[in-house]
Amino acid sequence: MSQARSLSVSSRVDSVGESHNSSTAGVNNSNNREISGSDAQARPSLLSSDERAVYQEALQHISREKKEDDLPEGVLTVSLLKHQKMALAWMVSKENSSHCAGGILADDQGLGKTVSTIALIQKQRSQQSEFMSVDSDRLKYEALNLDEDDEGEQTVNDEPKKDQGASSSSTADGTSIVEPSVSQSNTVPDKMAESKKKAKAYSSSGSTTRSMARPAAGTLIVCPASILKQWANELADKVSEGAKLSVLVYHGGLRTKDPRELAKYDVVVTTYTIVANEVPKQIADDDTDRKNSEESSAGNKRKPPSSAKSKYKKKKKKLKDSDFDLDSGPIARVRWFRVVLDEAQTIKNYRTLVARACCGLRAKRRWCLSGTPIQNAIDELFSYFRFLKYDPYSTFSSFCTMIKHPIARDAVHGYKKLQAVLKVVLLRRTKETLINGVPIINLPPKTINLNKVDFSREERSFYLNLEERSRQQFKAFAAAGTLKQNYASILLMLLRLRQACDHPLLAKGNQSEYGGDGSIEMAKKLPKEVVIDLLAKVEVGSAVCSLCNDTPEDAVVTLCGHVFCYQCIHERITTDENMCPAHNCNKTLSLESLFSSGALRICISGKSSSAGASSSADDESSSISQSSYISSKIQAAIDILNTIINTDALTESDTMESNRNRVTPVKAIVFSQWTGMLDLLEFSLNMNLIQYRRLDGTMSLNLRDKAVKEFNTDPEVRVMIMSLKAGNLGLNMVAACHVILLDLWWNPYAEDQAVDRAHRIGQTRPVTVSRLTVKDTVEDRILALQEEKRAMVSSAFGEDKSGGHATRLTVEDLRYLFGI
Ligand SMILES: Nc1ncnc2c1ncn2[C@@H]1O[C@H](COP(=O)(O)OP(=O)(O)OP(=O)(O)O)[C@@H](O)[C@H]1O
Structure with a gap:
């Protein structure tokens, strides 16, 4: 294909293999870049009238851009670097802004976003304490009207009078870090059912209807499970003895069920999976919204039928009035002073459950931390804007009209305007950025x-053979007009080609030495029809692992019939939550209930056989398909x-x-x-x-x-x-x-x-x-x-x-x- 091929970054195949990632919003510019306000000087004529406030704020931020702030000596164990002092000044000004209290800190990985955030927590500590103490003085709360983000009435009193599940040992003594240990017996579904029962009981006993019933809590940090510990360590190590923050790591099956417990800590650290499980997803306006915006962009001015609109309104009302606390865990039943999403690219797909759940968190101030907020498509920004409540771009239709469509019409001006919009809400420095001509950080180059590696003769022949077969298959799909239906099979063929570049054995699709075979005993207990059904699912090759969005490596199928990479699902079960992450499936999983095709085959025939996509061919290349x-x-x-x-x-x-x-x-x-x-x-x-x-x-x-x-x-x-x-x-x-x-x-x-x-x-x-x-x-x-x-x-x-x-x-x- 020619170099003139148009840019094609997609939500679909770009979604292939990209979900774990984020980093240097790529921009490994070899040229150093000086921070300058000129980039943000988008022409006012590009802006519609309801964006004037954004434009004005963009101008103000240019003048504040180089301001620095710091903490009194002895609060942190390290001194803030210059760019971190600038980040602190910017974050404080954003939190005090009336337009959108928060933003996106998008510095390159490793520039110290964690430390900048800890500095912010310390800097605004008195404001947070004031917010948290409001519960004890409701009159004061009303006078201050602090919780603007809390939309008002909720029908359920979410304060259990007696919580059997509350952790009795945890105290908020100002220094402790608490992590309840994981218990397989106390599963989340059980807890959710229990909390639903309780909430119903309270609601029917005529409890109060005011949002004030939600305890006011401190800062919630949401991050991938793999870095929970790192956050806890940084919060402990980077803060001096005299300024310690009380920290709760909210994770594991034995975590408290009492929202008041969460409200005792300065900082609560938890995972995206827990937020997705505990927070009822945000009202689903996006699909309607998206459809409308796409119709209007196509010149179709048709409005949605009024019946559809009223149905949607009814649904929204219903969710707001009764469902919220019935479906929610403690994390959704407090009002947070601040929510920080670390590795915020986790919510880049606005349609996912996790993105919606994060939007459902009640918070006064909201932050996204990510070295790579945009990875595939401009749409990803919409998800952050919605979470941040960055108006007018926080609804999909406005986002399309004001950002996406202008870029499609005229990339130069469209991107220029996007830069202005980002200027207000996003701070990004790369490792090459200069401040007053000096690099922001002295890192070695x-x-x-x-x-470029050369294949051996045998490897080349193996690869060409595989490639030719894939091409023929692709052409056959194309001739039959079934490319779209066979999308996952095509991805599998691509996977095999990619793997063949590493080692011929990988391309054979053999299960690696890990991979769910410990479940043979469990599989033997299943009825034969179930085993056959599961085997069909795991071998059909048309599934995409919903955790990494790639064709599964070492595919395993769960008892509920969902296919994942062994590594992805194993990691989820052992380090985070044990509910099936497939869409709309909350079945409880265990490592024993993950079945590889090998394990299932043994159950059916008594012997294992490999079912790799390319296992039939290349006998002559068998010597290069050995693990040795x-x-x-x-x-x-x-x-x-x-x-x-x-x-x-x-x-x-x-x-x-x-x-x-x-x-x-x-x-x-x-x-x-x-x-x-x-x-x-x-x-x-x-x-x-x-x-x-x-x-x-x-x-x-x-x-x-x-x-x-x-x-x-x-x-x-x-x-x-x-x-x-x-x-x-x-x-x-x-x-x-x-x-x-x-x-x-x-x-x-x-x-x-x-x-x-x-x-x-x-x-x-x-x-x-x-x-x-x-x-x-x-x-x-x-x-x-x-x-x-x-x-x-x-x-x-x-x-x-x-x-x-x-x-x-x-x-x-x-x-x-x-x-x-
Ligand atoms: N001012 C400082 N003084 C000393 N060490 C620092 C300072 N700021 C950051 N560090 C250290 O630098 C390393 C990188 O910082 P940090 O993990 O906060 O970066 P990050 O931007 O959050 O990276 P990532 O995006 O990869 O998570 C950490 O080991 C951190 O402790």
């Missing part, structure tokens, strides 16, 4: 190398690792810094998106006597923590091999100064995030990144798609001059990916 075969990519990675390990740390001048580095061994992190590839790599690492640790989604958080600590501190351990899905967020791994990416992800920002585990504050050495790709394969085309995504994101932030337009992945894109 990062060099990214694209290492060292593929060209693995060999390339091992060569790099051997060079790193055998090379002295630094050859530069004999400064004190280099002396210090010389005694610290050089270490590397190796990422792959497939645990099967990590298994294969382990074989070669062992052969080469290279000491390593491993981190993937099938490991408990404690084991992961241990692996990271050992990698960071044990001089003998030189390599960390990591799953991109499990290891690209939040972790600090500055012991490594080399990063190897074994394969390409659809979304380049996942790669940036991975790299920034090493390239962050605390890194003292230059960081080298090796991206391994195989020549003349599907990977060339993935590289091209990645560039398109970067161009779109850069345009949105005004970080380069190219205009672009994001749409879903089209049939044309698929043709392109298959080289047709």
